[in-house]
Amino acid sequence: MEQISFGELVERLKELDMHSVAITDHGNMFGVIELYKKCKERGIKLIVGCEVYVSTRSRFEKDGKVDSEPNHLILLCENMEGYKNLCKLVSLSYTEGFYYKPRVDKEILRKYSKGLICLSACLSRRNCKKDSFR
Numbered sequence: 001m002e003q004i005s006f007g008e009l010v011e012r013l014k015e016l017d018m019h020s021v022a023i024t025d026h027g028n029m030f031g032v033i034e035l036y037k038k039c040k041e042r043g044i045k046l047i048v049g050c051e052v053y054v055s056t057r058s059r060f061e062k063d064g065k066v067d068s069e070p071n072h073l074i075l076l077c078e079n080m081e082g083y084k085n086l087c088k089l090v091s092l093s094y095t096e097g098f099y100y101k102p103r104v105d106k107e108i109l110r111k112y113s114k115g116l117i118c119l120s121a122c123l124s125r126r127n128c129k130k131d132s133f134r
Contacts, residue, residue, distance in 0.1 A: 006031070010038045022047035024074050027102045029090050048083055049076040050090055051121055052104050059097030059105040070103045072121035082115025 004012070013021055021044060023035050032048055039046040053070035061067055077083040089112050093102035 006035045006038045009035075010042050010044060013044055014042055018044070020045035020047060022049055022076065024049040024051045024076070026051045027053055027090070027093065029087065047076055048086065049074055050086055051075075052089060052093060053101045054109070055097060055099075055103040055105045057105070059093070059103050059108065062099040067103075068100045070101060073109075074119040074121050076117040076119065077115065078117050079115045082117075085112040085115055088112050 009021070021035075021039065023031055023046065025031055027050070029048070029050055032046075036046050036048075051072055051074050054073055055061065055067060055070050057067065075086055075089070077086055089104050089108060090102070092108055093104045097103035097105065
């Protein structure tokens, strides 16, 4: 897959008369600030998000047979409260939930859900199946 820089992406968006773009890196938000600055320079709205890894159990449990393949969710920030909550979730995924990958769990998703829009990510993953988030 060919990669382009954030600057090239933003210029292409302008060429196509697109007014917004989203970033949803896997498990982190490392690219957000750089892309935000590039978008702001060119008048493009950035939708900040992250594809988080969701532990099948608690983020504190670390059993290789069960916990090494977390599920995925895309979280998008609706407002500043959502941005702060997403930053908190991603930070906790590294400091408390890291096991093969940075993971969140249902407990902290519930606690830090305000201002976030949640989308399913991979269709084959558990979160797309009935009753997975009850």
